[in-house]
Amino acid sequence: MERRDFLKLSAAATLTLAVEPAWAQTAKTEIHWLGQATTKLTTASGKVIVIDPFLTNNPKTPQEFKNLDKLGKVDVILITHGHADHLGTVGRTDGSCDAVDLAKRTGAKVFGPAGLIQTMIDLGWVSAEQGIRFGKGGTVTPLGPEVKITQVRAEHSSEVTLTDPTTKKTHTYPAGEPAGFIIETENGLKVYHMGDTGLFGDMRLIGEYYKPDVVLIPIGGHFVMDPRDAAYATREMLKPKHAIPIHYGTFPVLKGTPQEYQSALGQTSTQVHPLSPGDKLTF
Numbered sequence: 001m002e003r004r005d006f007l008k009l010s011a012a013a014t015l016t017l018a019v020e021p022a023w024a025q026t027a028k029t030e031i032h033w034l035g036q037a038t039t040k041l042t043t044a045s046g047k048v049i050v051i052d053p054f055l056t057n058n059p060k061t062p063q064e065f066k067n068l069d070k071l072g073k074v075d076v077i078l079i080t081h082g083h084a085d086h087l088g089t090v091g092r093t094d095g096s097c098d099a100v101d102l103a104k105r106t107g108a109k110v111f112g113p114a115g116l117i118q119t120m121i122d123l124g125w126v127s128a129e130q131g132i133r134f135g136k137g138g139t140v141t142p143l144g145p146e147v148k149i150t151q152v153r154a155e156h157s158s159e160v161t162l163t164d165p166t167t168k169k170t171h172t173y174p175a176g177e178p179a180g181f182i183i184e185t186e187n188g189l190k191v192y193h194m195g196d197t198g199l200f201g202d203m204r205l206i207g208e209y210y211k212p213d214v215v216l217i218p219i220g221g222h223f224v225m226d227p228r229d230a231a232y233a234t235r236e237m238l239k240p241k242h243a244i245p246i247h248y249g250t251f252p253v254l255k256g257t258p259q260e261y262q263s264a265l266g267q268t269s270t271q272v273h274p275l276s277p278g279d280k281l282t283f
């Protein structure tokens, strides 16, 4: 190497060190799973993202977190699709849901597929300022440029069904297309929350292009992948360093178990973390 190049390189290295914030050296991203798809992610610099809040009537959520205030500060809410176990409309007959209650309490903006957010605006749940529509392939940075949230495909459906409090009849609204989210945090960690999804071939593209480090993967079957599908997606297409099974056991129909997922996976470089609702991991 010529001396001139060496000087250029060492100047660049010094600059990088000088501008790198202190927390980047040691801080980690925390993932707190609260049952079904509900996930609280705290980034290295302390920003809080809540994905698919289904808490107050979630049979698997630890009692203390059925009180939405126990989540503390929330900066951004992400919703993958309009189903009751993702908005938290389960058991509500007053036209409310956990996602909107949480948005009201915390002031957090709600991001999700354009069609879903539009329905939330039309229903008067959020204002057009608080509900932010975006689409698959789009990246948003509401927490600053160092935290990137990208919306990706999910193979599922999306509609919002509400029960009329007086007639008890249900009414179903269209809610765009379902999605997953890839969140890249300040420490460079890429967390892929898959939402509800069946197996699809472009998981290979997502694996190759985004290279997720941690995948929150649905395994319950019936509405989503079963353990065998999820194992195939993990081993053959996504190849993450870590996998956290979600969306199982909450209702009888979601039969898949982390044990079945692990045995279908066999020998692999992916480390599986079978969590209990309420457990936290840091990466």
Ligand SMILES: [Zn+2]
Pocket: 081, 083, 086, 156, 157, 196, 223
């Ligand atoms: Zn769903």
